Amino acid sequence: MKANIHVMLKDGVLDPQGEAVRHALGAMGFDGVNGVRQGKVIALDLADGTSEDTIARMCEALLANTVIESYRIEIL
Amino acid sequence: MKANIHVMLKDGVLDPQGEAVRHALGAMGFDGVNGVRQGKVIALDLADGTSEDTIARMCEALLANTVIESYRIEIL
Numbered sequence: 001m002k003a004n005i006h007v008m009l010k011d012g013v014l015d016p017q018g019e020a021v022r023h024a025l026g027a028m029g030f031d032g033v034n035g036v037r038q039g040k041v042i043a044l045d046l047a048d049g050t051s052e053d054t055i056a057r058m059c060e061a062l063l064a065n066t067v068i069e070s071y072r073i074e075i076l
Numbered sequence: 077m078k079a080n081i082h083v084m085l086k087d088g089v090l091d092p093q094g095e096a097v098r099h100a101l102g103a104m105g106f107d108g109v110n111g112v113r114q115g116k117v118i119a120l121d122l123a124d125g126t127s128e129d130t131i132a133r134m135c136e137a138l139l140a141n142t143v144i145e146s147y148r149i150e151i152l
Binding site (some may be wrong): 006008026028032033054062065 | 109
């Protein structure tokens with residue numbers, strides 16, 4: 001089975017990487033870019049039957065820093 | 077309008093970051109993790125009416141390295 005984990009910085013946490021992308025897009029002539037946030041997606045190829053609970057434990061323990069990041073589990 | 081860009085390494089391109097995550101999950105006792113690929117997601121807040129074509133040009137020019145990465149545009 002496959003699962004995608006989407007990890008994004010929580011609202012209110014400064015995102016310098018996203019800000020750099022926003023600035024670069026503006027400098028390249030793309031108008032109307034009001035905001036950019038950058039996160040990561042982790043595509044897991046797991047043994048069949050792995051529970052969503054187990055995946056959540058992976059996220060809490062390693063994949064996301066839950067102090068500043070939120071995560072969403074998408075099972076494919 | 078909002079759009080998410082999902083950028084992943086193409087198949088066949090070595091992903092040391094994903095491999096490190098796979099190894100770490102195994103070392104933490106999570107069995108059955110067969111593979112991990114890590115990509116990024118870029119959440120754009122754009123002026124209303126920005127065309128998908130414009131977003132694709134942003135991806136080609138800056139957001140993805142199309143030599144080794146593929147991207148997918150998701151308009152929300």
